[in-house]
Amino acid sequence: MEYIIIIIGAIFVNNIVLNQFLGICPFIGVSKKIPTAIGMSGAVLFVLTLAVIVTWLIQNYVLNPFGIQFLQTIFFILVIASLVQMVEIILKKVSPSLFQALGIFLPLITTNCAVLGVAILTIQKDFNLMEGVVYAMSNAIGFGLALVLFSGIREYLDLMEVPKGMRGVPIALVSAGILALAFMGFANLV
Amino acid sequence: MAKKESSFVNMVLTLFIVTAIAALALGGVYNITKEPIALAKRLKIERAIGEVLPEFDSIIETKVLPKGGRDSLTFYNATNQGEEVGTAIRTYTDEGFSGRFWIMVGFVDGDVISGTSVLEHKETPGLGDKMDKKKADWSDQFKNVNLTEFKLKVTKDGGDVDAITAATISSRAFCDATQRAYDELKKQEK
Amino acid sequence: MNQITNFTKGFIKDNPVFVLLLGLCPTLGVTTTAINGIGMGLATTFVLVMSNLVVSLIKNAVPDKVRIPAFIVIIASFVTIVELTMQAFTPALFEALGLFIPLIVVNCIVLGRAEAFASKNNVGSSIIDGLGMGLGFAFALGLLGAVREILGSGAILGFKFIEGDGMLVFVLAPGAFIVLGYLIAIMNKFKKA
Numbered sequence A: 001m002e003y004i005i006i007i008i009g010a011i012f013v014n015n016i017v018l019n020q021f022l023g024i025c026p027f028i029g030v031s032k033k034i035p036t037a038i039g040m041s042g043a044v045l046f047v048l049t050l051a052v053i054v055t056w057l058i059q060n061y062v063l064n065p066f067g068i069q070f071l072q073t074i075f076f077i078l079v080i081a082s083l084v085q086m087v088e089i090i091l092k093k094v095s096p097s098l099f100q101a102l103g104i105f106l107p108l109i110t111t112n113c114a115v116l117g118v119a120i121l122t123i124q125k126d127f128n129l130m131e132g133v134v135y136a137m138s139n140a141i142g143f144g145l146a147l148v149l150f151s152g153i154r155e156y157l158d159l160m161e162v163p164k165g166m167r168g169v170p171i172a173l174v175s176a177g178i179l180a181l182a183f184m185g186f187a188n189l190v
Numbered sequence B: 001m002a003k004k005e006s007s008f009v010n011m012v013l014t015l016f017i018v019t020a021i022a023a024l025a026l027g028g029v030y031n032i033t034k035e036p037i038a039l040a041k042r043l044k045i046e047r048a049i050g051e052v053l054p055e056f057d058s059i060i061e062t063k064v065l066p067k068g069g070r071d072s073l074t075f076y077n078a079t080n081q082g083e084e085v086g087t088a089i090r091t092y093t094d095e096g097f098s099g100r101f102w103i104m105v106g107f108v109d110g111d112v113i114s115g116t117s118v119l120e121h122k123e124t125p126g127l128g129d130k131m132d133k134k135k136a137d138w139s140d141q142f143k144n145v146n147l148t149e150f151k152l153k154v155t156k157d158g159g160d161v162d163a164i165t166a167a168t169i170s171s172r173a174f175c176d177a178t179q180r181a182y183d184e185l186k187k188q189e190k
Numbered sequence C: 001m002n003q004i005t006n007f008t009k010g011f012i013k014d015n016p017v018f019v020l021l022l023g024l025c026p027t028l029g030v031t032t033t034a035i036n037g038i039g040m041g042l043a044t045t046f047v048l049v050m051s052n053l054v055v056s057l058i059k060n061a062v063p064d065k066v067r068i069p070a071f072i073v074i075i076a077s078f079v080t081i082v083e084l085t086m087q088a089f090t091p092a093l094f095e096a097l098g099l100f101i102p103l104i105v106v107n108c109i110v111l112g113r114a115e116a117f118a119s120k121n122n123v124g125s126s127i128i129d130g131l132g133m134g135l136g137f138a139f140a141l142g143l144l145g146a147v148r149e150i151l152g153s154g155a156i157l158g159f160k161f162i163e164g165d166g167m168l169v170f171v172l173a174p175g176a177f178i179v180l181g182y183l184i185a186i187m188n189k190f191k192k193a
Helices: A002-013 A024-029 A034-063 A069-094 A096-102 A105-110 A113-124 A129-157 A169-186 B008-052 B138-142 B168-189 C003-008 C024-029 C034-058 C064-089 C091-100 C102-106 C108-118 C123-153 C173-192
Strands: B058-064 B073-080 B083-096 B099-108 B112-120
Touching: A002 A129, A002 A169, A024 A105, A024 A113, A024 A129, A024 A169, A024 C024, A034 A069, A034 A105, A034 A113, A034 A129, A069 A096, A069 A105, A069 A113, A069 B008, A069 C064, A069 C102, A113 A129, A113 C091, A113 C102, A129 A169, A169 C173, B008 B073, B008 B083, B008 B099, B008 B112, B008 C064, B008 C091, B073 B168, B083 B168, B099 B168, B112 B138, B112 B168, B138 B168, C003 C123, C024 C091, C024 C102, C024 C123, C024 C173, C034 C064, C034 C091, C034 C102, C034 C108, C034 C123, C064 C091, C064 C102, C064 C108, C091 C102, C102 C108, C108 C123, C123 C173
Parallel strands: none
Antiparallel strands: B058 B073, B073 B083, B083 B099, B099 B112
Protein backbone atom coordinates (compact mmCIF):
# COMPACT_ATOMS: atom_id res chain seq x y z
CA MET A 1 0.00 0.00 0.00
CA GLU A 2 2.82 2.34 0.87
CA TYR A 3 4.25 1.73 -2.56
CA ILE A 4 1.08 2.91 -4.28
CA ILE A 5 1.37 6.19 -2.43
CA ILE A 6 4.99 6.57 -3.50
CA ILE A 7 4.14 5.74 -7.11
CA ILE A 8 1.12 8.02 -7.46
CA GLY A 9 2.88 10.73 -5.53
CA ALA A 10 5.96 10.71 -7.74
CA ILE A 11 4.14 10.46 -11.06
CA PHE A 12 1.25 12.84 -10.51
CA VAL A 13 1.22 14.79 -7.30
CA ASN A 14 4.85 15.82 -7.07
CA ASN A 15 5.71 15.37 -10.72
CA ILE A 16 9.46 15.70 -11.04
CA VAL A 17 9.30 18.25 -13.86
CA LEU A 18 6.04 20.11 -13.39
CA ASN A 19 6.20 20.38 -9.61
CA GLN A 20 9.75 19.84 -8.40
CA PHE A 21 11.47 21.64 -11.31
CA LEU A 22 14.03 18.94 -11.93
CA GLY A 23 14.96 17.84 -15.42
CA ILE A 24 13.92 21.08 -17.07
CA CYS A 25 16.86 21.31 -19.48
CA PRO A 26 16.03 18.09 -21.32
CA PHE A 27 12.37 18.95 -20.90
CA ILE A 28 12.78 22.01 -23.08
CA GLY A 29 15.59 20.67 -25.23
CA VAL A 30 14.40 17.18 -26.12
CA SER A 31 10.67 17.59 -26.27
CA LYS A 32 10.15 18.76 -29.82
CA LYS A 33 9.07 15.38 -31.13
CA ILE A 34 7.33 12.50 -29.42
CA PRO A 35 9.76 9.69 -30.43
CA THR A 36 12.74 11.62 -29.05
CA ALA A 37 10.81 12.24 -25.87
CA ILE A 38 10.17 8.54 -25.44
CA GLY A 39 13.84 7.76 -26.12
CA MET A 40 15.02 10.22 -23.49
CA SER A 41 12.54 8.92 -20.94
CA GLY A 42 13.71 5.35 -21.48
CA ALA A 43 17.31 6.37 -20.94
CA VAL A 44 16.40 8.31 -17.80
CA LEU A 45 14.43 5.38 -16.38
CA PHE A 46 17.42 3.13 -16.83
CA VAL A 47 20.05 5.46 -15.40
CA LEU A 48 17.90 6.85 -12.60
CA THR A 49 17.03 3.44 -11.18
CA LEU A 50 20.64 2.29 -11.25
CA ALA A 51 21.85 5.60 -9.84
CA VAL A 52 19.46 5.52 -6.89
CA ILE A 53 20.50 1.97 -6.03
CA VAL A 54 24.21 2.79 -6.07
CA THR A 55 23.91 6.13 -4.29
CA TRP A 56 21.68 4.60 -1.62
CA LEU A 57 24.29 1.94 -0.98
CA ILE A 58 27.03 4.53 -0.84
CA GLN A 59 25.08 6.72 1.57
CA ASN A 60 24.35 3.86 3.93
CA TYR A 61 27.60 1.93 3.74
CA VAL A 62 30.18 4.62 3.14
CA LEU A 63 28.96 8.14 3.93
CA ASN A 64 26.95 7.45 7.08
CA PRO A 65 29.24 4.95 8.81
CA PHE A 66 32.25 7.23 8.31
CA GLY A 67 30.40 10.41 9.14
CA ILE A 68 31.36 12.05 5.86
CA GLN A 69 27.88 13.06 4.76
CA PHE A 70 29.19 16.42 3.62
CA LEU A 71 30.87 14.59 0.74
CA GLN A 72 27.48 13.48 -0.53
CA THR A 73 27.41 15.88 -3.49
CA ILE A 74 30.83 14.83 -4.75
CA PHE A 75 30.30 11.10 -4.31
CA PHE A 76 26.87 11.18 -5.90
CA ILE A 77 27.79 13.17 -8.98
CA LEU A 78 30.90 11.06 -9.60
CA VAL A 79 28.79 7.93 -9.28
CA ILE A 80 26.25 9.25 -11.73
CA ALA A 81 28.88 10.37 -14.24
CA SER A 82 30.65 7.01 -14.04
CA LEU A 83 27.39 5.13 -14.27
CA VAL A 84 26.45 6.95 -17.44
CA GLN A 85 29.87 6.19 -18.95
CA MET A 86 29.55 2.54 -18.01
CA VAL A 87 26.02 2.25 -19.32
CA GLU A 88 27.19 3.73 -22.62
CA ILE A 89 30.03 1.23 -22.93
CA ILE A 90 27.96 -1.76 -21.92
CA LEU A 91 25.08 -0.78 -24.13
CA LYS A 92 27.37 -0.39 -27.12
CA LYS A 93 28.60 -3.95 -26.64
CA VAL A 94 25.42 -5.69 -25.53
CA SER A 95 22.77 -4.05 -27.64
CA PRO A 96 24.04 -1.83 -30.44
CA SER A 97 20.51 -1.17 -31.66
CA LEU A 98 19.39 0.08 -28.24
CA PHE A 99 22.59 2.08 -28.03
CA GLN A 100 21.76 3.70 -31.36
CA ALA A 101 18.30 4.55 -30.18
CA LEU A 102 19.36 6.01 -26.82
CA GLY A 103 22.91 6.92 -27.76
CA ILE A 104 22.85 10.69 -27.94
CA PHE A 105 20.75 11.07 -24.84
CA LEU A 106 23.03 9.20 -22.48
CA PRO A 107 25.75 11.82 -21.97
CA LEU A 108 23.06 14.45 -21.48
CA ILE A 109 21.72 12.53 -18.52
CA THR A 110 24.81 13.24 -16.42
CA THR A 111 23.88 16.88 -16.15
CA ASN A 112 20.22 16.10 -15.82
CA CYS A 113 19.40 17.58 -12.45
CA ALA A 114 16.60 15.06 -12.16
CA VAL A 115 19.05 12.22 -11.60
CA LEU A 116 21.14 13.89 -8.92
CA GLY A 117 18.01 15.48 -7.48
CA VAL A 118 16.11 12.22 -7.11
CA ALA A 119 19.18 10.50 -5.64
CA ILE A 120 19.42 13.18 -2.97
CA LEU A 121 15.66 13.22 -2.35
CA THR A 122 15.64 9.45 -1.84
CA ILE A 123 18.09 9.88 1.01
CA GLN A 124 16.22 12.88 2.44
CA LYS A 125 12.97 10.96 2.51
CA ASP A 126 14.61 8.13 4.39
CA PHE A 127 13.46 5.40 2.03
CA ASN A 128 14.81 1.88 2.31
CA LEU A 129 16.38 0.38 -0.80
CA MET A 130 13.17 -1.12 -2.17
CA GLU A 131 11.17 2.07 -1.60
CA GLY A 132 14.01 4.01 -3.19
CA VAL A 133 13.91 1.90 -6.33
CA VAL A 134 10.14 2.30 -6.60
CA TYR A 135 10.50 6.03 -6.01
CA ALA A 136 13.19 6.30 -8.71
CA MET A 137 11.22 4.37 -11.29
CA SER A 138 8.06 6.32 -10.53
CA ASN A 139 9.86 9.62 -10.94
CA ALA A 140 11.30 8.45 -14.24
CA ILE A 141 7.80 7.50 -15.38
CA GLY A 142 6.52 10.88 -14.24
CA PHE A 143 9.35 12.51 -16.18
CA GLY A 144 8.44 10.49 -19.25
CA LEU A 145 4.78 11.35 -18.86
CA ALA A 146 5.45 15.07 -18.63
CA LEU A 147 7.94 14.90 -21.50
CA VAL A 148 5.63 12.99 -23.86
CA LEU A 149 2.62 15.15 -23.01
CA PHE A 150 4.70 18.23 -23.58
CA SER A 151 6.16 17.11 -26.90
CA GLY A 152 2.66 16.33 -28.07
CA ILE A 153 1.71 19.91 -27.22
CA ARG A 154 4.79 21.26 -28.96
CA GLU A 155 4.18 19.26 -32.12
CA TYR A 156 0.72 20.81 -32.13
CA LEU A 157 2.07 24.30 -31.41
CA ASP A 158 4.34 24.04 -34.43
CA LEU A 159 1.23 24.00 -36.61
CA MET A 160 -0.36 26.99 -34.92
CA GLU A 161 -0.20 30.71 -35.54
CA VAL A 162 1.88 32.00 -32.69
CA PRO A 163 2.64 35.73 -32.23
CA LYS A 164 6.16 36.37 -33.50
CA GLY A 165 7.71 37.33 -30.18
CA MET A 166 6.41 34.22 -28.46
CA ARG A 167 7.48 31.66 -31.05
CA GLY A 168 9.62 28.79 -29.95
CA VAL A 169 10.68 28.67 -26.33
CA PRO A 170 8.43 31.38 -24.83
CA ILE A 171 5.16 29.82 -25.93
CA ALA A 172 6.53 26.40 -25.01
CA LEU A 173 7.19 27.60 -21.48
CA VAL A 174 3.76 29.16 -21.12
CA SER A 175 2.24 25.87 -22.28
CA ALA A 176 4.37 24.02 -19.77
CA GLY A 177 2.97 26.35 -17.14
CA ILE A 178 -0.58 25.48 -18.12
CA LEU A 179 0.35 21.78 -18.07
CA ALA A 180 1.75 22.30 -14.58
CA LEU A 181 -1.49 24.00 -13.62
CA ALA A 182 -3.39 20.95 -14.82
CA PHE A 183 -1.17 18.65 -12.77
CA MET A 184 -1.94 20.68 -9.68
CA GLY A 185 -5.35 19.11 -9.90
CA PHE A 186 -3.77 15.89 -8.66
CA ALA A 187 -2.73 17.59 -5.47
CA ASN A 188 -5.01 15.74 -3.13
CA LEU A 189 -4.76 12.27 -4.63
CA VAL A 190 -2.59 10.90 -1.87
CA MET B 1 48.78 24.67 -26.50
CA ALA B 2 50.22 21.23 -25.86
CA LYS B 3 48.02 19.08 -23.73
CA LYS B 4 49.31 16.18 -21.71
CA GLU B 5 48.89 12.90 -23.53
CA SER B 6 46.24 10.56 -22.21
CA SER B 7 48.49 7.75 -21.11
CA PHE B 8 47.15 5.52 -18.38
CA VAL B 9 49.69 6.75 -15.85
CA ASN B 10 48.98 10.37 -16.63
CA MET B 11 45.26 9.91 -16.33
CA VAL B 12 45.41 8.10 -13.03
CA LEU B 13 47.98 10.50 -11.63
CA THR B 14 45.99 13.57 -12.62
CA LEU B 15 42.75 12.29 -11.19
CA PHE B 16 44.50 11.21 -8.03
CA ILE B 17 46.11 14.60 -7.50
CA VAL B 18 42.94 16.53 -8.28
CA THR B 19 40.91 14.37 -5.95
CA ALA B 20 43.52 14.51 -3.20
CA ILE B 21 43.65 18.30 -3.27
CA ALA B 22 39.87 18.48 -3.36
CA ALA B 23 39.59 16.13 -0.40
CA LEU B 24 42.07 18.17 1.62
CA ALA B 25 40.37 21.43 0.80
CA LEU B 26 36.96 20.04 1.69
CA GLY B 27 38.18 18.47 4.88
CA GLY B 28 39.55 21.85 5.87
CA VAL B 29 36.37 23.75 5.08
CA TYR B 30 34.33 21.09 6.87
CA ASN B 31 36.35 21.54 10.02
CA ILE B 32 36.02 25.30 9.90
CA THR B 33 32.27 25.19 9.37
CA LYS B 34 31.44 22.34 11.75
CA GLU B 35 31.00 24.55 14.80
CA PRO B 36 29.05 27.34 13.10
CA ILE B 37 26.72 24.78 11.54
CA ALA B 38 26.05 23.10 14.86
CA LEU B 39 25.52 26.52 16.41
CA ALA B 40 23.10 27.58 13.68
CA LYS B 41 21.10 24.39 14.20
CA ARG B 42 21.00 24.89 17.96
CA LEU B 43 19.89 28.50 17.61
CA LYS B 44 17.11 27.49 15.27
CA ILE B 45 15.73 24.98 17.77
CA GLU B 46 16.04 27.41 20.64
CA ARG B 47 14.23 30.08 18.69
CA ALA B 48 11.43 27.64 17.85
CA ILE B 49 11.11 26.63 21.49
CA GLY B 50 11.17 30.26 22.52
CA GLU B 51 8.10 30.85 20.40
CA VAL B 52 6.04 28.29 22.27
CA LEU B 53 7.27 28.34 25.86
CA PRO B 54 7.77 31.06 28.46
CA GLU B 55 11.30 32.13 29.35
CA PHE B 56 13.82 29.37 29.97
CA ASP B 57 17.55 29.03 30.35
CA SER B 58 18.20 25.35 29.88
CA ILE B 59 16.86 22.46 27.83
CA ILE B 60 17.00 18.71 28.13
CA GLU B 61 16.34 16.96 24.85
CA THR B 62 14.96 13.44 24.43
CA LYS B 63 13.65 11.57 21.42
CA VAL B 64 10.50 9.53 21.67
CA LEU B 65 9.21 7.10 19.07
CA PRO B 66 5.42 6.76 19.28
CA LYS B 67 4.06 3.24 19.01
CA GLY B 68 3.50 2.50 15.33
CA GLY B 69 4.75 5.93 14.45
CA ARG B 70 6.84 6.52 11.37
CA ASP B 71 9.21 9.00 12.97
CA SER B 72 10.23 10.15 16.43
CA LEU B 73 9.10 13.20 18.31
CA THR B 74 11.65 15.31 20.13
CA PHE B 75 10.88 16.43 23.66
CA TYR B 76 12.51 19.57 25.03
CA ASN B 77 12.10 19.88 28.78
CA ALA B 78 12.76 23.49 29.64
CA THR B 79 13.74 24.89 32.99
CA ASN B 80 14.39 28.41 34.20
CA GLN B 81 16.73 28.82 37.17
CA GLY B 82 16.12 25.19 38.00
CA GLU B 83 12.36 25.54 37.98
CA GLU B 84 10.47 23.52 35.42
CA VAL B 85 8.90 25.75 32.80
CA GLY B 86 7.25 23.29 30.48
CA THR B 87 7.88 20.93 27.61
CA ALA B 88 8.14 21.79 23.95
CA ILE B 89 7.54 18.95 21.60
CA ARG B 90 8.65 18.80 17.99
CA THR B 91 5.88 16.79 16.41
CA TYR B 92 4.68 15.89 12.96
CA THR B 93 1.71 14.72 10.98
CA ASP B 94 1.50 12.78 7.75
CA GLU B 95 -2.04 13.96 7.06
CA GLY B 96 -1.04 17.28 5.53
CA PHE B 97 -2.43 18.30 2.17
CA SER B 98 1.08 18.12 0.74
CA GLY B 99 2.39 15.40 3.00
CA ARG B 100 4.30 15.52 6.23
CA PHE B 101 4.90 18.70 8.12
CA TRP B 102 6.46 19.49 11.50
CA ILE B 103 5.27 21.79 14.23
CA MET B 104 6.48 22.70 17.70
CA VAL B 105 3.93 22.65 20.51
CA GLY B 106 4.59 24.00 23.97
CA PHE B 107 2.88 22.49 27.00
CA VAL B 108 2.81 24.00 30.48
CA ASP B 109 1.11 22.77 33.65
CA GLY B 110 0.74 19.36 32.08
CA ASP B 111 -2.30 19.96 29.89
CA VAL B 112 -2.21 23.55 28.72
CA ILE B 113 -0.87 24.54 25.34
CA SER B 114 1.33 27.61 25.74
CA GLY B 115 1.97 28.08 22.06
CA THR B 116 2.44 26.50 18.68
CA SER B 117 4.85 27.16 15.85
CA VAL B 118 5.05 25.67 12.39
CA LEU B 119 8.55 24.41 11.60
CA GLU B 120 8.56 23.03 8.09
CA HIS B 121 5.68 22.48 5.72
CA LYS B 122 4.68 22.35 2.08
CA GLU B 123 1.03 23.28 2.45
CA THR B 124 -0.65 25.35 -0.20
CA PRO B 125 0.19 29.05 -0.15
CA GLY B 126 -2.91 31.10 0.60
CA LEU B 127 -4.78 28.14 2.07
CA GLY B 128 -3.06 25.61 4.30
CA ASP B 129 -0.13 27.91 4.95
CA LYS B 130 -2.44 30.10 7.07
CA MET B 131 -1.57 27.73 9.91
CA ASP B 132 1.79 29.52 9.95
CA LYS B 133 1.89 32.48 12.36
CA LYS B 134 3.69 34.51 9.70
CA LYS B 135 0.65 34.26 7.43
CA ALA B 136 -2.37 34.40 9.71
CA ASP B 137 -3.54 34.37 13.31
CA TRP B 138 -5.28 31.05 12.92
CA SER B 139 -3.00 29.20 15.32
CA ASP B 140 -3.68 31.69 18.12
CA GLN B 141 -6.83 29.75 18.98
CA PHE B 142 -4.64 27.01 20.45
CA LYS B 143 -2.96 29.30 22.96
CA ASN B 144 -3.76 28.75 26.63
CA VAL B 145 -6.14 25.98 25.74
CA ASN B 146 -6.56 23.23 28.33
CA LEU B 147 -6.63 19.87 26.61
CA THR B 148 -8.62 18.20 29.34
CA GLU B 149 -11.58 20.32 28.21
CA PHE B 150 -10.71 21.41 24.67
CA LYS B 151 -11.44 18.87 21.93
CA LEU B 152 -8.55 18.79 19.45
CA LYS B 153 -10.68 18.27 16.35
CA VAL B 154 -12.16 20.64 13.79
CA THR B 155 -15.79 21.63 14.39
CA LYS B 156 -16.81 19.56 11.37
CA ASP B 157 -15.57 16.51 13.26
CA GLY B 158 -17.27 17.51 16.49
CA GLY B 159 -14.37 19.35 18.03
CA ASP B 160 -13.54 22.85 19.21
CA VAL B 161 -11.10 23.88 16.53
CA ASP B 162 -12.09 26.47 13.94
CA ALA B 163 -10.78 25.11 10.65
CA ILE B 164 -9.07 27.37 8.10
CA THR B 165 -11.61 28.27 5.44
CA ALA B 166 -11.17 25.93 2.44
CA ALA B 167 -8.24 24.25 4.17
CA THR B 168 -9.90 21.66 6.35
CA ILE B 169 -7.26 19.07 5.55
CA SER B 170 -4.37 21.21 6.72
CA SER B 171 -6.36 22.14 9.82
CA ARG B 172 -7.09 18.50 10.60
CA ALA B 173 -3.45 17.63 10.08
CA PHE B 174 -2.40 20.38 12.50
CA CYS B 175 -4.73 18.88 15.12
CA ASP B 176 -3.31 15.44 14.40
CA ALA B 177 0.23 16.64 15.03
CA THR B 178 -0.79 18.40 18.25
CA GLN B 179 -2.73 15.36 19.45
CA ARG B 180 0.24 13.12 18.76
CA ALA B 181 2.44 15.35 20.90
CA TYR B 182 -0.10 15.47 23.72
CA ASP B 183 -0.60 11.70 23.69
CA GLU B 184 3.11 11.07 23.99
CA LEU B 185 3.41 13.69 26.70
CA LYS B 186 0.77 11.90 28.75
CA LYS B 187 2.49 8.58 28.17
CA GLN B 188 5.78 9.99 29.40
CA GLU B 189 4.21 11.36 32.55
CA LYS B 190 3.12 7.90 33.66
CA MET C 1 37.24 39.80 -27.54
CA ASN C 2 38.26 42.49 -25.12
CA GLN C 3 37.62 42.00 -21.43
CA ILE C 4 34.73 44.45 -21.27
CA THR C 5 32.79 42.51 -23.87
CA ASN C 6 33.85 39.34 -22.14
CA PHE C 7 32.24 40.58 -18.95
CA THR C 8 29.08 42.13 -20.26
CA LYS C 9 28.11 39.37 -22.66
CA GLY C 10 26.68 37.41 -19.76
CA PHE C 11 24.07 40.04 -19.04
CA ILE C 12 22.12 40.45 -22.26
CA LYS C 13 23.73 39.08 -25.41
CA ASP C 14 24.66 35.67 -24.03
CA ASN C 15 22.56 35.64 -20.89
CA PRO C 16 22.71 32.04 -19.66
CA VAL C 17 19.01 31.88 -18.84
CA PHE C 18 17.25 34.10 -21.36
CA VAL C 19 19.44 33.38 -24.37
CA LEU C 20 21.41 30.19 -23.86
CA LEU C 21 18.57 28.52 -21.97
CA LEU C 22 20.94 26.93 -19.48
CA GLY C 23 20.48 26.41 -15.76
CA LEU C 24 16.71 26.39 -15.99
CA CYS C 25 16.09 24.05 -13.05
CA PRO C 26 17.16 26.44 -10.30
CA THR C 27 15.76 29.34 -12.35
CA LEU C 28 12.26 27.94 -11.99
CA GLY C 29 12.77 26.28 -8.66
CA VAL C 30 14.06 29.01 -6.35
CA THR C 31 12.65 32.21 -7.76
CA THR C 32 9.65 32.53 -5.46
CA THR C 33 11.27 35.67 -4.09
CA ALA C 34 13.88 38.06 -5.45
CA ILE C 35 16.25 37.40 -2.55
CA ASN C 36 16.22 33.64 -3.11
CA GLY C 37 16.90 34.19 -6.81
CA ILE C 38 19.78 36.58 -6.17
CA GLY C 39 21.18 34.34 -3.41
CA MET C 40 21.21 31.35 -5.71
CA GLY C 41 22.73 33.48 -8.48
CA LEU C 42 25.56 34.62 -6.23
CA ALA C 43 26.26 31.10 -4.95
CA THR C 44 26.42 29.88 -8.53
CA THR C 45 28.66 32.82 -9.49
CA PHE C 46 31.12 31.81 -6.77
CA VAL C 47 31.27 28.24 -8.07
CA LEU C 48 31.50 29.46 -11.66
CA VAL C 49 34.38 31.87 -11.01
CA MET C 50 36.35 29.45 -8.81
CA SER C 51 35.95 26.48 -11.10
CA ASN C 52 36.77 28.58 -14.19
CA LEU C 53 39.88 29.77 -12.37
CA VAL C 54 41.08 26.30 -11.41
CA VAL C 55 40.20 24.69 -14.73
CA SER C 56 42.03 27.43 -16.59
CA LEU C 57 45.06 27.01 -14.33
CA ILE C 58 45.38 23.28 -14.87
CA LYS C 59 44.10 22.99 -18.41
CA ASN C 60 47.47 21.97 -19.76
CA ALA C 61 48.18 19.42 -17.08
CA VAL C 62 45.03 17.40 -17.56
CA PRO C 63 45.00 14.58 -20.11
CA ASP C 64 42.15 14.92 -22.53
CA LYS C 65 40.33 11.71 -21.65
CA VAL C 66 39.92 12.54 -17.97
CA ARG C 67 38.93 16.14 -18.59
CA ILE C 68 35.28 15.77 -17.67
CA PRO C 69 35.74 13.70 -14.48
CA ALA C 70 38.45 16.12 -13.31
CA PHE C 71 36.22 19.13 -13.99
CA ILE C 72 33.38 17.43 -12.15
CA VAL C 73 35.52 16.84 -9.06
CA ILE C 74 36.64 20.46 -9.10
CA ILE C 75 33.13 21.83 -9.55
CA ALA C 76 31.63 19.46 -6.97
CA SER C 77 34.27 20.53 -4.44
CA PHE C 78 33.42 24.19 -4.79
CA VAL C 79 29.72 23.40 -4.59
CA THR C 80 30.33 21.52 -1.36
CA ILE C 81 32.32 24.48 -0.03
CA VAL C 82 29.38 26.75 -0.84
CA GLU C 83 26.98 24.28 0.80
CA LEU C 84 28.95 24.13 4.03
CA THR C 85 29.56 27.87 4.14
CA MET C 86 25.91 28.72 3.60
CA GLN C 87 24.79 26.16 6.13
CA ALA C 88 27.09 27.74 8.68
CA PHE C 89 26.65 31.44 8.00
CA THR C 90 23.41 31.95 6.09
CA PRO C 91 21.15 29.18 7.44
CA ALA C 92 17.90 30.85 6.43
CA LEU C 93 18.95 31.22 2.78
CA PHE C 94 20.41 27.70 2.89
CA GLU C 95 17.05 26.30 3.89
CA ALA C 96 15.14 28.38 1.37
CA LEU C 97 17.31 27.17 -1.52
CA GLY C 98 17.31 23.59 -0.24
CA LEU C 99 17.92 20.88 -2.79
CA PHE C 100 19.06 23.35 -5.46
CA ILE C 101 22.35 24.14 -3.76
CA PRO C 102 23.94 20.75 -4.38
CA LEU C 103 22.28 20.86 -7.80
CA ILE C 104 24.61 23.72 -8.77
CA VAL C 105 27.05 20.95 -9.65
CA VAL C 106 24.84 19.84 -12.54
CA ASN C 107 23.96 23.37 -13.57
CA CYS C 108 24.80 23.21 -17.26
CA ILE C 109 26.25 26.72 -17.07
CA VAL C 110 29.12 25.67 -14.82
CA LEU C 111 30.33 22.61 -16.68
CA GLY C 112 29.47 24.35 -19.92
CA ARG C 113 31.73 27.36 -19.29
CA ALA C 114 34.50 25.14 -17.95
CA GLU C 115 34.41 23.08 -21.10
CA ALA C 116 33.73 25.81 -23.64
CA PHE C 117 35.79 28.66 -22.23
CA ALA C 118 38.04 28.02 -19.25
CA SER C 119 39.73 25.02 -20.77
CA LYS C 120 40.74 27.11 -23.76
CA ASN C 121 41.50 30.53 -22.32
CA ASN C 122 43.88 32.12 -19.86
CA VAL C 123 43.12 32.55 -16.21
CA GLY C 124 42.26 36.23 -16.33
CA SER C 125 39.73 35.89 -19.13
CA SER C 126 38.25 32.80 -17.54
CA ILE C 127 37.65 34.57 -14.26
CA ILE C 128 35.96 37.47 -16.02
CA ASP C 129 33.89 35.10 -18.12
CA GLY C 130 32.80 33.32 -14.95
CA LEU C 131 31.93 36.62 -13.28
CA GLY C 132 29.99 37.91 -16.26
CA MET C 133 28.04 34.71 -16.81
CA GLY C 134 27.42 34.24 -13.11
CA LEU C 135 26.20 37.77 -12.51
CA GLY C 136 24.09 37.57 -15.66
CA PHE C 137 22.56 34.44 -14.18
CA ALA C 138 22.00 36.22 -10.86
CA PHE C 139 20.40 39.11 -12.74
CA ALA C 140 18.03 36.76 -14.57
CA LEU C 141 17.09 34.93 -11.39
CA GLY C 142 16.68 38.16 -9.47
CA LEU C 143 14.43 39.57 -12.17
CA LEU C 144 12.29 36.43 -12.35
CA GLY C 145 12.14 36.27 -8.57
CA ALA C 146 11.13 39.91 -8.32
CA VAL C 147 8.29 39.54 -10.84
CA ARG C 148 6.98 36.43 -9.13
CA GLU C 149 7.28 37.98 -5.71
CA ILE C 150 5.51 41.19 -6.70
CA LEU C 151 2.69 39.46 -8.53
CA GLY C 152 2.39 36.46 -6.28
CA SER C 153 2.99 37.76 -2.76
CA GLY C 154 2.50 41.47 -3.15
CA ALA C 155 5.95 42.04 -1.75
CA ILE C 156 9.44 42.86 -2.91
CA LEU C 157 12.60 41.87 -1.10
CA GLY C 158 10.44 40.85 1.82
CA PHE C 159 8.50 44.11 2.13
CA LYS C 160 4.81 43.55 1.64
CA PHE C 161 2.90 46.39 0.04
CA ILE C 162 -0.55 44.83 -0.03
CA GLU C 163 -2.75 43.13 2.55
CA GLY C 164 -2.97 39.38 2.31
CA ASP C 165 -1.89 37.36 -0.69
CA GLY C 166 -1.26 38.32 -4.28
CA MET C 167 -2.03 36.18 -7.33
CA LEU C 168 -0.73 33.01 -5.79
CA VAL C 169 -0.35 31.13 -9.05
CA PHE C 170 2.85 33.09 -9.62
CA VAL C 171 4.63 31.66 -6.61
CA LEU C 172 3.58 28.17 -7.58
CA ALA C 173 4.92 25.92 -10.33
CA PRO C 174 2.75 27.11 -13.24
CA GLY C 175 3.62 30.74 -12.55
CA ALA C 176 7.32 30.01 -12.82
CA PHE C 177 6.99 28.62 -16.33
CA ILE C 178 4.62 31.31 -17.51
CA VAL C 179 6.62 34.27 -16.22
CA LEU C 180 9.86 32.86 -17.60
CA GLY C 181 8.20 32.35 -20.99
CA TYR C 182 7.09 35.97 -21.12
CA LEU C 183 10.43 37.26 -19.83
CA ILE C 184 12.27 35.41 -22.59
CA ALA C 185 9.89 36.83 -25.17
CA ILE C 186 10.48 40.34 -23.81
CA MET C 187 14.26 39.81 -23.68
CA ASN C 188 14.21 38.68 -27.30
CA LYS C 189 12.49 41.90 -28.28
CA PHE C 190 14.99 43.86 -26.19
CA LYS C 191 17.94 42.22 -27.88
CA LYS C 192 16.63 42.93 -31.34
CA ALA C 193 15.89 46.59 -30.55
